[in-house]
Amino acid sequence: MRYMIILSVADLIVKSNIANSQLFSSYLTSMLSKQHSGRRLFTVALTLSAGALTISRFRISSTADQIRKILFRSQFIEFDQLIEFGMAIKVGIVVVLLAVASICEAVAIFHPISESHLSAALELFSPVAGSFSSLEEAYEALRTFEVLGIEKKPDIKDDTCNSVVDTLSSMSSNSRDLYHALQVNGLLKCKTSKDALTGITSRLKDAVKDATSLLDYYHSIGGLLLIKDQSSEVDVLLKNADGILRSIKALSQSDGRWRYSANNPESSTYAAGLAFETLSGVIQLAASTIDENLIGTLKKDIVKLFDSIEKYDDGSYYFDDKHIDSSGHQGPLSATAAVVRGLTTFASTSESLNIPEDKILGLARFFLGIGVPGNSKDLYYQIDSLSHLENNRVSVPLILSIPATVLSLTSKDKFKVKVNTVLGSIAPPLSVKLMQVFSSGSKDGSVLKQELHFDPKEAIHMLDALPEGVDIGEYVFAFEIVLSDPEHKRKFATGGRTKVPVHVTGVVKVDDAKVAVLEGDIVESEKKLDLPGKNDLALSANHLQKLHLSFLLTTPFGKPFKPHQALLKLRHETGVEHIFVVENSGRHFETTLDFLGLVDKFFYLSGQYDIELTVGDAVMENSFLQPLGSIELDLPKAPEKATQPPPQAVNPYLRYGPKAEIAHIFRAPEKRPPQEVSFAFLGLVLVPFLAFLVGLLRLGVNLKNFPTSTIPAAFAILFHSGIAAVLLLYVLFWLKLDLFTTLKTLGLIGIFLMFVGHRTLSHLASASAKLKSA
Amino acid sequence: MVKPATTKDDAHALFHSLRSAYSATPTNLKIIDLYVVFAVFTALIQVAYMAIVGSFPFNSFLSGVLSCVGTAVLAVCLRIQVNKENKEFKDLPPERAFADFVLCNLVLHLVIMNFLG
Numbered sequence: 001m002r003y004m005i006i007l008s009v010a011d012l013i014v015k016s017n018i019a020n021s022q023l024f025s026s027y028l029t030s031m032l033s034k035q036h037s038g039r040r041l042f043t044v045a046l047t048l049s050a051g052a053l054t055i056s057r058f059r060i061s062s063t064a065d066q067i068r069k070i071l072f073r074s075q076f077i078e079f080d081q082l083i084e085f086g087m088a089i090k091v092g093i094v095v096v097l098l099a100v101a102s103i104c105e106a107v108a109i110f111h112p113i114s115e116s117h118l119s120a121a122l123e124l125f126s127p128v129a130g131s132f133s134s135l136e137e138a139y140e141a142l143r144t145f146e147v148l149g150i151e152k153k154p155d156i157k158d159d160t161c162n163s164v165v166d167t168l169s170s171m172s173s174n175s176r177d178l179y180h181a182l183q184v185n186g187l188l189k190c191k192t193s194k195d196a197l198t199g200i201t202s203r204l205k206d207a208v209k210d211a212t213s214l215l216d217y218y219h220s221i222g223g224l225l226l227i228k229d230q231s232s233e234v235d236v237l238l239k240n241a242d243g244i245l246r247s248i249k250a251l252s253q254s255d256g257r258w259r260y261s262a263n264n265p266e267s268s269t270y271a272a273g274l275a276f277e278t279l280s281g282v283i284q285l286a287a288s289t290i291d292e293n294l295i296g297t298l299k300k301d302i303v304k305l306f307d308s309i310e311k312y313d314d315g316s317y318y319f320d321d322k323h324i325d326s327s328g329h330q331g332p333l334s335a336t337a338a339v340v341r342g343l344t345t346f347a348s349t350s351e352s353l354n355i356p357e358d359k360i361l362g363l364a365r366f367f368l369g370i371g372v373p374g375n376s377k378d379l380y381y382q383i384d385s386l387s388h389l390e391n392n393r394v395s396v397p398l399i400l401s402i403p404a405t406v407l408s409l410t411s412k413d414k415f416k417v418k419v420n421t422v423l424g425s426i427a428p429p430l431s432v433k434l435m436q437v438f439s440s441g442s443k444d445g446s447v448l449k450q451e452l453h454f455d456p457k458e459a460i461h462m463l464d465a466l467p468e469g470v471d472i473g474e475y476v477f478a479f480e481i482v483l484s485d486p487e488h489k490r491k492f493a494t495g496g497r498t499k500v501p502v503h504v505t506g507v508v509k510v511d512d513a514k515v516a517v518l519e520g521d522i523v524e525s526e527k528k529l530d531l532p533g534k535n536d537l538a539l540s541a542n543h544l545q546k547l548h549l550s551f552l553l554t555t556p557f558g559k560p561f562k563p564h565q566a567l568l569k570l571r572h573e574t575g576v577e578h579i580f581v582v583e584n585s586g587r588h589f590e591t592t593l594d595f596l597g598l599v600d601k602f603f604y605l606s607g608q609y610d611i612e613l614t615v616g617d618a619v620m621e622n623s624f625l626q627p628l629g630s631i632e633l634d635l636p637k638a639p640e641k642a643t644q645p646p647p648q649a650v651n652p653y654l655r656y657g658p659k660a661e662i663a664h665i666f667r668a669p670e671k672r673p674p675q676e677v678s679f680a681f682l683g684l685v686l687v688p689f690l691a692f693l694v695g696l697l698r699l700g701v702n703l704k705n706f707p708t709s710t711i712p713a714a715f716a717i718l719f720h721s722g723i724a725a726v727l728l729l730y731v732l733f734w735l736k737l738d739l740f741t742t743l744k745t746l747g748l749i750g751i752f753l754m755f756v757g758h759r760t761l762s763h764l765a766s767a768s769a770k771l772k773s774a
Numbered sequence: 775m776v777k778p779a780t781t782k783d784d785a786h787a788l789f790h791s792l793r794s795a796y797s798a799t800p801t802n803l804k805i806i807d808l809y810v811v812f813a814v815f816t817a818l819i820q821v822a823y824m825a826i827v828g829s830f831p832f833n834s835f836l837s838g839v840l841s842c843v844g845t846a847v848l849a850v851c852l853r854i855q856v857n858k859e860n861k862e863f864k865d866l867p868p869e870r871a872f873a874d875f876v877l878c879n880l881v882l883h884l885v886i887m888n889f890l891g
Contacts, residue, residue: 673827730883
């Protein structure tokens with residue numbers, strides 16, 4: 001279902017703007033027919049429309065939201081307008097998608113492991129500076145390479161082996177380090193001495209005796225099991241297997257999860273997976289046979305754990321840890337991987353584990369549905385779990401994949417189906433039957449029971465001919481896998497009916513296209529159009545006339561066809577655009593533009609309008625966006641209150657270009673009086689001063705009271721000079737000094753002046769008092 | 775028939791009496807009066823200038839007028855204090871009044887120079 005949304009959205013975005021849409025639609029079709037996973041195409045489609053969006057995880061929360069997000073990110077202005085006017089189309093699409101969603105939940109395609117996983121593994125697991133940073137990482141890388149069949153480089157091998165031997169011989173390694181070292185040793189087969197292994201065995205056995213937490217048990221039991229595989233001479237069997245089983249079981253919870261230790265209440269599904277792996281290890285290492293009842297209760301625990309399994313819409317099952325536990329493992333991938341490991345190792349030790357096959361298939365689909373993960377740990381989880389599922393003793397899942405979900409009627413493609421195991425190996429002999437074909441929007445499909453023809457050379461099942469009545473459009477094909485050998489039914493999980501979405505594309509014939517200018521109902525001028533070829537119309541109309549466009553669309557089978565877009569666009573010379581939807585009745589598409597009613601909508605703009613017709617659909621191989629020519633429209637003048645046409649979008653490159661230069665306008669200086677007036681008044685101001693001096697002379701001023709004897713005279717002179725100095729200081733202050741220096745100097749002169757003045761005036765006062773008394 | 779006293783004659787008589795009374799004032803008071811008249815006239819000329827050319831550097835105009843008016847006021851205070859007929863300031867020596875006059879003038883002119891701009 002996601003697939004169809006992607007196609008329709010990508011097509012909408014592409015078709016609305018690109019002039020050479022034919023090239024792009026053929027590009028898109030060729031891309032679709034190549035072998036890509038749905039995720040990859042999604043990325044490509046989004047890149048086409050809105051720049052790079054990287055998706056490392058997979059789920060889209062809600063499809064409608066995603067469409068809206070894509071639409072808003074679109075940079076094409078025309079496209080936004082298109083959405084406004086194509087409301088009918090949008091609603092139609094949503095209805096179609098909802099209908100499809102309601103038909104079937106599991107419409108998705110899963111592909112087994114492919115070349116892209118190999119290249120991703122080589123890229124993600126490339127060791128830094130020639131060696132891996134830890135033995136755990138080394139094991140993850142080496143295990144992934146082993147499953148995918150990649151050769152290890154000899155220099156990495158040497159480095160890692162050295163690290164392994166160091167860890168195994170060191171006395172300070174704890175059971176965790178030993179476990180990881182033994183894991184790597186198992187893959188690389190480094191040279192280890194028997195004594196070292198014996199020493200480690202005894203340490204690990206002690207660790208088992210003293211173990212309190214689940215991880216202690218896990219690492220030590222796991223280590224002992226690995227030693228058992230690597231060296232047949234060392235005795236690793238456990239004496240108290242029953243007791244160990246019981247103490248591990250004591251950590252289990254009633255809801256199927258496991259705790260990490262007795263005093264720590266946090267539990268997780270990841271821990272449950274580890275527990276089952278440990279338990280199966282104990283069973284394998286038991287020196288004596290274990291109580292059957294105990295094993296029975298453990299089997300019940302696994303089944304209980306499967307009660308908490310969760311499901312996605314496309315049929316994948318997974319386990320999720322809602323709480324992040326202390327070891328930092330979180331997320332569905334690590335939890336599901338742990339459970340798968342535990343389940344498969346437990347199943348290998350004992351028969352008859354009752355897990356329904358659709359759940360195993362669902363788990364396989366979950367891991368395959370990730371596509372190619374973005375980081376090394378996720379890739380390891382995916383590959384490791386799938387290798388466990390590949391040959392497990394419960395049921396081996398078989399994946400039905402479609403290399404190409406787009407069929408072209410014009411190139412007479414044959415529909416191909418592949419059935420493989422999860423790692424891509426050949427499936428047992430089986431036959432694939434096409435059971436039902438649902439066309440988009442209908443719940444009932446025609447019931448066929450067409451068997452696909454098997455080509456053993458390419459290991460592909462092919463549909464020789466498409467069922468009757470499969471015209472262009474979107475369909476859902478329902479397949480069923482039937483195993484040839486009835487014995488295999490128990491061993492393999494086929495998953496009942498698998499539904500896959502299929503697009504059938506073809507060339508849509510455009511017939512009988514014509515454009516006419518109508519006066520009332522009478523045809524004034526009519527021209528035939530060659531669609532989808534080139535056309536160059538030159539029409540003219542006034543506001544009393546109508547423009548009529550009509551054409552027929554037929555599918556390759558001769559049935560009527562309604563495309564996503566059938567739009568007529570009129571674009572004025574100033575850039576103002578108007579878009580109209582071309583309605584249809586059956587095969588016949590027509591639209592009539594009555595200019596009398598549209599005068600207001602066109603903002604009363606007369607002039608030349610370019611006409612463009614767009615007809616497009618995801619399944620139409622010859623979608624087109626054709627300029628048809630131009631029409632000269634003569635509209636009446638705009639009345640006073642007419643709305644203005646919307647401002648055209650500014651060229652974004654101009655927006656950030658250099659702006660007009662701003663010249664700073666200085667404040668106009670105040671009007672000053674002409675200089676002569678100022679000088680005249682300067683003279684005039686001095687006149688009263690002169691008059692004052694003259695008046696003083698007239699009054700008969702004299703300096704008789706000036707002291708004559710030396711010291712008082714000196715003081716008097718100093719007094720007057722002091723005052724003169726202060727006045728001079730003021731003049732300097734006005735001319736150039738600042739207040740601070742002035743005040744400083746004034747202070748100094750003032751002190752001097754006060755002293756001098758006091759002496760002088762007191763002398764004068766005493767002189768006048770003497771005169772008075774005398 | 776006696777001629778009725780016209781206002782013109784009254785004005786003349788008033789003016790003459792004022793003039794003769796004024797000439798009796800001591801000289802130092804006359805100097806101070808002359809100084810006050812000088813200051814007021816300078817202020818009036820500045821106001822006339824402003825009226826003609828507009829008050830653009832208003833602070834300068836204000837400081838000019840204020841200096842004239844301020845110094846006139848201080849001179850009037852000096853005259854009051856120095857006048858021997860003024861009973862209120864009998865004990866104040868005139869030199870002291872003059873020292874105050876000088877000090878206040880200096881402070882006034884500092885402010886004026888600062889405000890002149």
